[in-house]
Amino acid sequence: MPRMRRESGRLKDLPVDGPKKVLLAAPRGYCAGVDRAVVAVEKALTRYGAPVYVRKQIVHNVHVVNTLEKMGAIFVEEVEEVPEGANVVFSAHGVSPAVVQAADDRGLHAIDATCPLVTKVHREAVRFAKQDLEILLIGHDGHEEVEGTAGQAPDRITIVNSPEEVDSIEVKNPDKLVWLSQTTLSVDETMETVRRLRERFPNLQDPPSDDICYATQNRQVAIKKIAPQADVVIVVGSSNSSNSVRLKEVALEYGARAAYRVDFASEVQQSWLDGARTIGVSSGASVPEVLVQELLDDLADAGYSDVEATVTAEEDLVFSLPKELRQDANGKRDTRALGGRVRAAAK
Numbered sequence: 001m002p003r004m005r006r007e008s009g010r011l012k013d014l015p016v017d018g019p020k021k022v023l024l025a026a027p028r029g030y031c032a033g034v035d036r037a038v039v040a041v042e043k044a045l046t047r048y049g050a051p052v053y054v055r056k057q058i059v060h061n062v063h064v065v066n067t068l069e070k071m072g073a074i075f076v077e078e079v080e081e082v083p084e085g086a087n088v089v090f091s092a093h094g095v096s097p098a099v100v101q102a103a104d105d106r107g108l109h110a111i112d113a114t115c116p117l118v119t120k121v122h123r124e125a126v127r128f129a130k131q132d133l134e135i136l137l138i139g140h141d142g143h144e145e146v147e148g149t150a151g152q153a154p155d156r157i158t159i160v161n162s163p164e165e166v167d168s169i170e171v172k173n174p175d176k177l178v179w180l181s182q183t184t185l186s187v188d189e190t191m192e193t194v195r196r197l198r199e200r201f202p203n204l205q206d207p208p209s210d211d212i213c214y215a216t217q218n219r220q221v222a223i224k225k226i227a228p229q230a231d232v233v234i235v236v237g238s239s240n241s242s243n244s245v246r247l248k249e250v251a252l253e254y255g256a257r258a259a260y261r262v263d264f265a266s267e268v269q270q271s272w273l274d275g276a277r278t279i280g281v282s283s284g285a286s287v288p289e290v291l292v293q294e295l296l297d298d299l300a301d302a303g304y305s306d307v308e309a310t311v312t313a314e315e316d317l318v319f320s321l322p323k324e325l326r327q328d329a330n331g332k333r334d335t336r337a338l339g340g341r342v343r344a345a346a347k
Contacts, residue, residue, distance in 0.1 A: 008297075008301060010266070010298060010301070011268065011270055011273065011298050011301050011302035012270060012301075012302060013301065013302050013303035014270075014273070014302070014303075016275055016276060016277050017275070017277065018277045019277065019306065020276075020278075020303045021304060021308055022278075022281055022296065022299055022304045022307045022308065023226045023230060023278060023279070023280045023281070023308055023310050024307050024308065025223060025226055025280070025282035025283075025312075026312070027215070027222065027313055027315045028219060028287075029283045029284075029285070029287045029288065030285065030288060031215030031216075031286075031315075032215070032315075032317040032319045033092050033115030033116065033118070033213070033215075033285075033319060034286045035318075036092070036116075036318075036319045036321060037058050037059055037091065037092035038058060038059060039321065040058075040111060040113040040321055040322055041073055041113070042068070042071070043321065043325045044087060044089055044111055044325060045071055048109075049072075050071070050072025050073075051073070051086075052074070052088075053073075053076055053082045053086055053088040053089070054068070054075050054076070054088070054089045054091065055076060055077075055078065055082075055088060055091060055095065056076075056077065056091045057075060057091060058075075058091050058092060059091070059092050059286035060238050060240045060242070060284075060286050061237070061238050061263075061286040061287055062238050062263050063263065063291060064286065064288060078099075079099060079108060080106070082108055084108070085106075085107045085108065086108060087108070087109045087111065088103060088108045088111070089111045090110060090112045090113055091113060091144060092113055093114070093118065093144035093145040093148060094115070094149065095112075095114070095148045095151070096147065096151020096152065096154075097151060097152065109324075111322050112322055113322055114148075115213075116319050117213050117214075118148070118149070121149055121180055121211050122152045124180055124208070124211075125156075125157065126152050128153070128156070128178050128180075129152070129153035129155075129156040132176060133156070133176050133177065133178045134158070134178075135153060135177075135178055135180055136157075136160050136169065136179045136180075136197060136204070137149060137150060137158065137159050137160065137181070137182070138160045138179060138180070138181040138182065138185065138193050139159060139160075139161070139181060139182030139185065140161060140182065140185075141159045143182060143242060145182050145242075146159060149180065149182070158170075160193060162189070162193065163192045166193060166197050166200060167196075171201065174201045174203060175203045177201050177204045177205060178204070178205040178206070179197060179205075179206065180211055181211040181212060182211075183212055183216060184213060184246070184285070185212055185216070185242065186249065186250060187217055187220055188250070188253070190212060194206075214315075215285045215315065216243045216246070216285060218315065219247055219282060220247065220250050221312045222282060222310055222311075222312045222313070223251050223282050224254045225312055226282070227250070227251045227252075227253075227256040227280060228255035228256075229278055230251070230255075230278050230279065230280035231258070231276035231277055231278050232259070232260070232273065232276045232278075232279050232280070233252075233258070233259040233281075234259075234260050234279060234280070234281050235248045235251070235259065235260070235281075235282050235284065236264075236265075236281075236283035236284070236287050236291050236295055237263070237284030237286070237287050238263055239261070239263075241284045241286050241287075243284050243286075244261060244284030244287070245261065247284060248260065248261045251280065257276075258272065260272060263291075264291065265291070265294040265298045266298075270302075273302055279299060279304055281299075
């Protein structure tokens, strides 16, 4: 991802009571599923030429979407907007079988960039429905991922938006229930929702493994460690990025005096830094590292040049690209078949 044009000196180095420093979360930024999806669009443009259509935002980040648009990607809300026979990429958040069928009906060449961890939840939903279980899907109604998962078994799934909704949930058979979750939720809030659900439905079954994505959990663990030490936490990520929004909330819950979410470093206000000695910095799982580096450059202008990494996990997971993109136009295996790109590491 290209750098933004930076206005140096926008933030001033004003005195505070003590030395200034930045606590930089590691891991942060791009996860394997986001990396795979973004590379998939880039490679589709190289392989098939512009335009390549993308249903919904490929990932929830303004900078990524704008950059891909400049390369020739066209983002649409529904496949009905895509010309018949064209190339279309399904976003990392996944789609329902109805969307797949609609694309097929229009003769579209569909490339599925759904994160494999979301696909895992889809398969669980289908399997539980075949077992005649009713599924309580913990997630945010209207989010693309939740829509895609709910569409796998629409007659069997009830969406639970928050712990507060548990008391109003109605089920057909309380002895044949299982829960699943959106992959980008707050771990703590999800577990609280499950706790309340189990109080009402003691025979509620668990999925075979935790659905919340490893990257979401890792970024929340890092911010929990930083928050009690930070006067201010700044999270880079877009407003429609569930995991980015959660990072800001987790920072406040775990002791940060103040926390802010920004798309770009240029949004940081001087007043946020008033009296702050320690600034915590992290970024959501759909955020390219270049945006974090631009924030660090601005903070350095304000005297926060001492950057200390807070490392809570190492990430080396890489997912294979969609099968249509693992070979070049001549049928040879592409050197980027794994979609790998260097992600945020300890600094």
